[in-house]
Amino acid sequence: MYGLTYDDIVEKIVTEKKVSKEEVEEKIESKIKQLSDLISKEGAAQIVANQYGVRVMENVSDKNFKINELPKGVGSVNALGKVVQIFGVVTFNRNGKEGKVVNMIIGDETGTIRLVAWDEGIISKIEDGSIEEGSILKVRNAYSKINNGRNELHLGGKSLVEINPDGEKIGEVQNTVAPERSSAEKKDISELKEGMFVELHGTIVQLFEPRHYMACPECNKKVSPEGEGFKCNGHGTVDAKKSPIVNMFFDDGTSNIRIVCFSNQAEQLFGKSSTDIADSNTEDFEDLKKLVLGKQLIITGRVNKNAMMDRLEFMVSSIKEMDPVEMIKKH
Structure with a gap:
């Protein structure tokens, strides 16, 4: 999983x-x-390499994705999908301003995903019938985010949608929508498969420098710059906050996996506010590493596929430190 062997x-x-x-x-x-x-x-x-200051991970570039390959929490992704269902346009009023949003399900031969449109131009295409069930959409510069443990695509003001593009075809859509699980079963990392909602026990062995995005303080969704402030598609003009995204590698002795923590989980892990984590500089990052490397945790979340790295990743929904007494009993 790390890309480099022990040797x-x-x-x-x-x-x-x-x-x-x-x-x-x-x-x-x-x-x-x-x-x-x-x-x-x-x-x-991996931990020892960090202590020596040796970098063993490499960055990857973006690409076009099949539905089941779409990465999570990415600011700009591209996809091709057929509209399976349109839930209708919803009108809302925030801070005295009227807005619209529409939810759709799109899919291809590999799976389905919820597509949320906030942009007036795209919504107008749904209202006039240009986009309908069965339409093929070529989506550019959408952003992906986790909602209730599931990946979603969102179309904002910078997103582009081409309707029924020439030469693009999609076969029978594979429906991958499944009910959420209310509880998580304890699993070893070596047993994990895409789509599982499980509990893992293990150790943090690698921490990557936190990234952040500007988020709405009410819904924690990404906001867009507007004038001297920021605009949330759901809540209008807001005082945006910095929301961190923290990537780590987690090891349980059977294997290892990259895990992703967002604001609440990151705050719990570091004992710091989201803003402090997002504002961390290189020196702060070294302190954060000392705080968490080697920390033994119990984490719950969903297993997803990262197509760019061709590996499984774990989206953390809850996190707590492992009790030493319980750890001894179990091992």
Whole structure:
């Protein structure tokens, strides 16, 4: 999952830091013992690499996505989908201003997803019948977000939609809408499959520098700049707040997985406000790493597929520290 094997990580540390392989492996073994064998060798090597200041992860670029590949929490994504259902245009009034929103389900041969349109131009196409059930939509510059544990696509003022584009066809749509689960079953990371809603027990072995987006203080959805302020499609002009997105690697000894925490979970993990986390600089980030690397947690959330990295990821919905007594009993 990390992209580098245990041997690769050790070699990278030795090469970049001019230290002996024996020294590195000794530190890794010490870390495994420190964490009561609740971590794999690769996970321990990842922590040691961080301590040496050696980077072992690489960034990836954007692409066009099939529905079941759409990444979560991304500010600009592209997709092609057939309209399966339109729920109708809803008119609302916020701060004395009238607005409209419409929800649709679109899909392709790989799955379905909710598409939420806030842009007046796009909504007018639904009202005049230009967009209807069966229409194929080529979506550009939409943003994805998690709502009630599920991925959604949102169309804002910067989004573009081409209706029934030439040469684009979609076969039978695969309906992947499933009911939410009320409880999470404990699983090992090695058992995970896309779509599972589960509980994991493990250790944070890698922390990436937090990113952030400007969010509505009422619904926590992304807002757009307007004049000297910000506008939420659902709540009008608002005093926007910075909302952090924190990515980490989580290891339970059977395997490891990238986990994603948003504002509430990030605040709980670091014991800091969303604004403080989002405003963290390089020096602050090093302090954050010291706070959480090696921390043992119980997390609940949903398993999603990251098509860019061709791997599973875990969207965290709840988080708590593992009780040492319970940890000993279970292991």
